[in-house]
Amino acid sequence: MRSFSIVLGFLLAAAGAPARAQDVGSLDPRPLPPLADPDSPTTPAKELFGRARKAAPMEPDSIGFYSKGCLAGAESLPVDGATWRVMRLSRNRNWGNPALIAFLERLAETVPKVSHWPGLLVGDISQPRGGPMLTGHASHQIGLDADIWLTPMPRRELTREERELMPATMIVRPDRLDVDPNSWTPDHLAVLRAAAKAPETQRIFVNAAIKKALCRDAGPDRDWLSKIRPMYGHDYHFHIRIYCPRGEDRCDGQDPVPPGDGCDQLAWWFRPAVLHPKPTPHAKPRPPLTMAALPTECRTVLKAK
Numbered sequence: 001m002r003s004f005s006i007v008l009g010f011l012l013a014a015a016g017a018p019a020r021a022q023d024v025g026s027l028d029p030r031p032l033p034p035l036a037d038p039d040s041p042t043t044p045a046k047e048l049f050g051r052a053r054k055a056a057p058m059e060p061d062s063i064g065f066y067s068k069g070c071l072a073g074a075e076s077l078p079v080d081g082a083t084w085r086v087m088r089l090s091r092n093r094n095w096g097n098p099a100l101i102a103f104l105e106r107l108a109e110t111v112p113k114v115s116h117w118p119g120l121l122v123g124d125i126s127q128p129r130g131g132p133m134l135t136g137h138a139s140h141q142i143g144l145d146a147d148i149w150l151t152p153m154p155r156r157e158l159t160r161e162e163r164e165l166m167p168a169t170m171i172v173r174p175d176r177l178d179v180d181p182n183s184w185t186p187d188h189l190a191v192l193r194a195a196a197k198a199p200e201t202q203r204i205f206v207n208a209a210i211k212k213a214l215c216r217d218a219g220p221d222r223d224w225l226s227k228i229r230p231m232y233g234h235d236y237h238f239h240i241r242i243y244c245p246r247g248e249d250r251c252d253g254q255d256p257v258p259p260g261d262g263c264d265q266l267a268w269w270f271r272p273a274v275l276h277p278k279p280t281p282h283a284k285p286r287p288p289l290t291m292a293a294l295p296t297e298c299r300t301v302l303k304a305k
Contacts, residue, residue: 046133094125
C-alpha cells in the first residue's frame with residue numbers, strides 16, 4: 001500500500017506542478033515576508049519550513065517518511081566539488097542528511113570512472129530543516145532524496161548566472177514514446193547504472209521513456225534495473241532516494257522495490273490517456289500539509305536555535 005500511495009502522490013503532484021530541473025532560479029532572491037500567525041494550526045507547514053535558512057543544530061536525524069517529515073542536523077553539499085556542481089543556488093535546497101551528502105560525493109567521484117562525464121550537476125536535495133517545500137516536490141522532506149540533472153557537468157567553473165539560468169537537457173522525445181536519440185547516450189545508461197548499483201540506493205525515478213531505453217540497452221547485467229522506477233516529470237533529471245541511515249529509528253523507510261527488472265510492466269505508461277491526461281474540471285487542489293500532519297518531533301526541529 002505504501003508503494004501505491006507514493007505513485008498516487010506523484011501523479012497528483014505532477015498534474016499541477018511544473019517540471020523541476022529546467023525551471024530557472026533567481027539572480028536576486030528576496031527573503032520571504034514574516035508570517036502573520038506562524039503558530040496557527042492552519043498555517044501550511046511549507047510556509048514554516050520554507051523560511052528556515054539554516055539547519056537545526058541537532059544530531060543528524062531523518063524524521064518521518066520521504067513525503068511527510070523533516071530533517072535535523074542537516075549538512076549542505078558544497079556548491080563546488082572536483083566532480084560536481086550544485087545548481088539553482090537561490091533555492092537553498094542543497095541540504096541533506098550527512099549520509100546522503102557523503103553518498104552524493106562518492107557517486108560523483110564514480111561518474112568519471114564509468115562514463116565520459118566529468119561529474120554531476122546536482123539539483124534539489126532538501127531544505128535546511130527538510131519539511132514540505134513552497135514549490136515543487138511532494139517528497140525531499142527528510143534529506144534522503146536528490147535530483148541529478150541528465151546533463152553532464154561542464155569541464156569548467158560555472159558562473160552564478162549559469163547556475164540559475166542554464167537549461168537542463170531534455171531527454172525524452174517530443175511524442176513521449178521514447179528517448180530523444182539526439183540527447184540519449186551510452187553515458188546516461190552508465191551513470192544511471194552506477195547510481196542504481198550503489199548499495200545505499202533505495203530507488204531511482206525516471207521518465208518511463210528513459211526506463212524503456214535502459215531496458216533496451218542494458219544488456220545481460222539487469223539486476224539493477226529493478227531500482228529504476230518510471231514516474232512523471234523526470235525527463236530532465238533523475239531522482240535518487242537512499243535508504244534510511246542505520247540507527248535513525250524515526251525514519252520511516254519505503255517498501256522494497258518489487259522483484260524483477262520491471263521492463264515487462266511499462267505498457268501502462270504509454271497509453272494515450274496516461275501520456276496526455278485530460279484536466280479534471282472543477283478538481284479541488286489537495287490541502288497543504290500542516291504541522292499536525294507531520295511527526296511531532298518536527299516542531300522541535302523547526303524551533304531549534
